[in-house]
Amino acid sequence: MSPKQVPRGEEGAVRREDSHYRPAGSAGRGTGGSAHGNAVGRVPVPEAHPKRRPPAEPDLGSSPGDTSPAEPPPSGSPPGGDVRLPSPGEPVPAAGSDSGEPGGSGGPGGSGDSGGPGGPGGLTGEPTAEPPCRPARRRPTGADAGCCRPCWPRWWSLRWPPSGSPWRSRARWRSGARRCRASSPRPSRRRRRSWPPPTRTRPSLPPGGVRAALDPLVSASALGDRVNVSVTDVVTGGDLVWPGRRRRHRTRVVTKLVTGATVLAARGPGHRIPTRAVAGATPGEVVLIGGGDPTLAVDRNGFYPGAARLDDLAEQVKTALGGTAPTRVVVDSSLYTGPVHAPGWDDDIPSGGYGAAITALMTDGARSDPEKAKRDHDDGSHAAERVEEPDLHAGRAFAQLLGVPTDAVELGAAPEVGPDATAGASGGELGVVQSLPMVRLVDIMISDSDNVVAEALARQVALARGQPASFTGAGESMEAVAGELGLPVDGLTFADGSGLSRANRISPSLLTELIALAGDGSRPELATIFGGLPVAAWSGTLVDRYTDAAAKAGAGMVRAKTGTLTGVHAIAGVVTTADGRLLGFAVLTDKAPADGLEKARVALDRIATALAACGCR
Incomplete structure (x- = not known):
């Protein structure tokens, strides 16, 4: 560590103060510091230090053999009074020189105890007495260990630096005063804050509240006896409804969500055909x-x-x-x-x-x-x-x-x-x-539920991975990309990209985890699937829905894809709840009555509406 420069005393005389600095030839004895290892005390420089006072009685709290004062005065700080430093042409003995007694109490390397008029330190006249210094509550440490809080204002008021010193402004003088004062701080009344501040996250919704709100609606006879629901808090990623969420169902249009996500991941949103x-x-x-x-x-x-x-x-x-x-x-x-x-x-x-x-x-x-x-x-x-x-x-x-x-x-x-x-x-x-661009094609596919576009985009996934552009190659490639995205693909089956095939198998959990992945920002290209989701009672395949009295509250709050085959119904998307939370949800049934198309749609709309109106507290 290099010595630290501290304020000049008089006429450009420099005082050095550093806990690890020792002049050449000094063994540490007689310097007021440690005599072993790196010096831990301050080393006086002859040309800057006045005559020292006799050591005080040892501090009762110090270790044996330690004769340093309990509260030493400011190191290198000249007391009040007039002092004369050597003139510019007058030689000054260097610290650690061969003249004198190395390490002795009066030599050039010593502390200048025998210094007086004309002494080795180059000082003339006796300095006046220091202002009384009352010990601080806590013993100072560090580079300003010589300061004590009650005395520094009086000392500095007597030693205002002259214009030739480096401390030419009151602002810099005050900065030094603050450093001295910091060595003995007062107890702070302000509450300490840790940094960085703790991350504030919303508490996740209690799963029991969501299930309690949805259970009466899920058991509607219009949906049959094989209904499974998955609900995810998009912000926290927590699963709020899990019974049957990983059970695989025959699906239709909701497969397009996976097709859109996989082609965006494989080709990128800017790709053109x-x-x-x-x-x-x-x-x-x-x-x-x-x-x-x-x-x-x-x-x-x-x-x-x-x-x-x-x-x-x-x-x-x-x-x-x-x-x-x-x-x-x-x-x-x-x-x-x-x-x-x-x-x-x-x-x-x-x-x-x-x-x-x-x-x-x-x-x-x-x-x-x-x-x-x-x-x-x-x-x-x-x-x-x-x-x-x-x-x-x-x-x-x-x-x-x-x-x-x-x-x-x-x-x-x-x-x-x-x-x-x-x-x-x-x-x-x-x-x-x-x-x-691909992002626009995905938007068309989802908003209009375009099956032909979906099949073309599924083949783009296969082409991106070097696989045959066929129904089989597209399905296998989509499954592989879904796995690379971290989605649950165990038992997943894609027979096509549109969801028209009854051979498709997909779980509600895959859909909600896909929605959460698209919404958390880790894969920005996936977020574009939200732009194509139809809005309840306003656009796409939901433009004529959510008109039932029990489902009107979901109008404008639900964005989702729906799918229908004979006996098979599905809805998956996002909904904003009454307390402002964004939830991803998926409801799938594949054993609904064959002649109950409209009733099944209304039942699905009521489930999404219940989530929109639910504070679930």
Whole structure:
């Protein structure tokens, strides 16, 4: 440790004070400090210390052999009176020099006890007596061990530093006074606070209160005899209802929450799906390659606002071909493999208006009449007639934009591109359009409960992990990503990404833990699933619900996904309670009466409303 500089005394004379400083050649004896190890006392510097007073009687509380005063005066502090320091040209003996008696009481390395007029210390005249100093309540320690609280104001008032000293301002003088005063502080009346302050967290809701509020509603006959509920405090992560929360159920639309979370984790919210056109094997041949964008539109009148358009792609192709007229269109939808309908789908799903054949190339979600579908959607009906071969349907629309006859459209594969291929060579890119960002696609899927978009996004999870873009590859990839997110996947089964398959198995706890994960901020990309959740009595699939007198309190307070198959009903989402808490909840039943669709929906709405109105205290 280097010596610490302390205020100058007179005319630039420097006083040193450091508990571990010892001049060269000093053994510690006669210095007022320790003689073993590192010095623990202060070492007087001859040119700065006046004559010392004789040692007082040993303190009764000190160790044997310790003859230091019980309350030493301020170290290195000259008492009141006039002192003369050596003139600038006058030599001053250095501490620890060979002259004199090393370590002796009167030598250059000593304490200057024999100093007087003309003595080795270079001081002339006898200093006046110090102001009386009453011992402090607590013995000072540290660098200011020589100070005592009652005497420092009087001493400093007598020793106001001259203009040549480094303490040129009253503020710095007061700072030194505070350091001296701190060596003997008064007992503080202020309450001591620890730092950092303790984290303030809300007490979690008592589980018994939530169960007491929900039990009468869960036992409603409209929900059947196999109902399981999971409720989680999103702030604390605590589980409030657990009976059957890990039991796996057949689910429908709530599977889309897992699809959205896994594709956001695998692809990222900014990922876009490309649709490309490349040159074919013969001049004039154009190959349209599907990348899996289900929202691709033919023109500005597409079903999905802001979607990529084939007419823009056709203009790029015409520009790239120059004077060569297109003569043939080949549709490459080989990105997807396996069947176009999932195992476990009901027979009426492909033709019932809520599902379609899943291919890598399609326009407007495989809707045959986008204009009519938009009008029905605005009226609250999400069903729409779908085409049987979505990829060929898109290829024919693209051919018309290029001026190619529709009978010149066929399925095929794009030619391989060699390393030295030029822009006009076989396989060279002629144009590309990009889909909406992934976060927007997830929002469309959840808010409109779009099954076709859900199947396309599930395949994006498989592609991101290098797996086959099929129903099987998508389900396995979703399960793997869910496990990487820390969700409970034991016994989890995904037969598709939309939840239409009756082979799906999912537990209420997975849904509520997913909601808590999306809300705690640890995975910011997952929080975007909340933006697509329908609002009770206001948007999406909940726009016409929560109209029952017992469920009106949930209007605007519940955001949730619902799902319905024959005998299977589910709801999962978030709700703000009466005391301002955010809860994640999931209610699943798969043995409801087959003819009680409306009654089951009302019963589910009442459960969510009970949470919204519950203080649960």
